[in-house]
Amino acid sequence: MSTRSDPPAEAEPPAETPIDPSVDTRAELITAAARMLCEGGPGAISVRKVAAEVGTSTMAVYTHFGGKPELLRAVCIEGFRHLATRLGRVRPSTDPVADLAGLARAYRRHALADPHLFTVMFSRPVTDALTDPDDQMAALSTFLVLVDAVQRAIDAGRFTPQRADELALEMWSGVHGLVSIELGAGLQSTRQATRTLSALVRHLAVGAGDDRDRAAASVPV
Amino acid sequence: MSTRSDPPAEAEPPAETPIDPSVDTRAELITAAARMLCEGGPGAISVRKVAAEVGTSTMAVYTHFGGKPELLRAVCIEGFRHLATRLGRVRPSTDPVADLAGLARAYRRHALADPHLFTVMFSRPVTDALTDPDDQMAALSTFLVLVDAVQRAIDAGRFTPQRADELALEMWSGVHGLVSIELGAGLQSTRQATRTLSALVRHLAVGAGDDRDRAAASVPV
DNA sequence: GGACTGACCATAACGACGTTGTGGAACCAT
């Protein structure tokens, strides 16, 4: 246990504790829980250990969140924001199909960066508890970026006119499924996964109406 | 429950698994755990309650399996066998693309029949523990059926010549992802999901080289 | 100034959990 010892017995105990004056406990709890989830998986995260890491008692979790599920939910919302910023960094270009491939790669990069968080983010207990409109928006915005790219592909004449949200759901399913399989079952290699990811987007683009050669040019192998 | 058919066993059964004891405690534990997982999710399954349901003590779990993770692993292997038989019921026809759509529907039907089991089946702790060759084969066989259908589509000239396993992985990713999203995030309706599932297979088929009209004929909306 | 209020957290406890040690009962080959 690497804990903070209590040597100041001779010193002035009644003095203030200027160690952590400003930072609020709530944010510290979230980051500590996120770090434990990242390192040891869902099973390694416990209210007691999170509180101990922050240097407080378990009650802090209950006053700030209400319980362990809400703490995990807060961690996942943080994860959704990270994912949203990642996808937001993929700036729309003049080639919407290439943008789709970029979004797919960014999605996978996010999952590989923190596999445990990614898994928990899309687990039932978490998604069911996303009742706050802001939280729902944070989770949905990641999908709306996809819809936008698909719509731009339709408007540009690359895809045949159709419902953009349905086609975006197909794209999301493919990417999400591939990443989930890669994390769960473990594919042979990451190179295999990246190649399959490109092929998946390319094939879906062609299926959506794009020219085969143009799709191949937009989505590099 | 599970029709344990053992017809090709010409040798003597008492060699390994004696069915003599009035009922096999091991099998009872598995079915009890599976039922609890099905009804209440992963959180509702505890060694104590499973043992109590069977009418024994917790020690039975440790003598037969070694611990709770191994018990869950056994339940998931049973799930993989169910999935394999489900996919096996999709008999190869003269239309391999239609077969792919049938396999996708069967895969989704399996997931919707027992969502909790489906989720646990592809979770890290379970897939990592599949070290026994027989178990790996049971899990892989579900994928090999897909590879076979893709290969038949290539041989029939529907798909352009390419690696069948890679294309099958794309198909699996799409279907698995769509089902995972449906179970996790919850789509608007099951009709929406079935339509998207068909569109996904159809688009991937076209992307793989199939004629657009033939794909539409093989995969009904 | 002093009392009140609410937010925040330390302490201790409760019940349930997974797991283990101990030992007993049933079975089987000798």
Add this chain to the structure above:
DNA sequence: ATGGTTCCACAACGTCGTTATGGTCAGTCC
């Protein structure tokens, strides 16, 4: 009978999420 093995009942240990209780401290109103 005898020794060995398999299987399980019982009780215990440590950890978990959660709750009850009470205390500290900032702000507010008299």
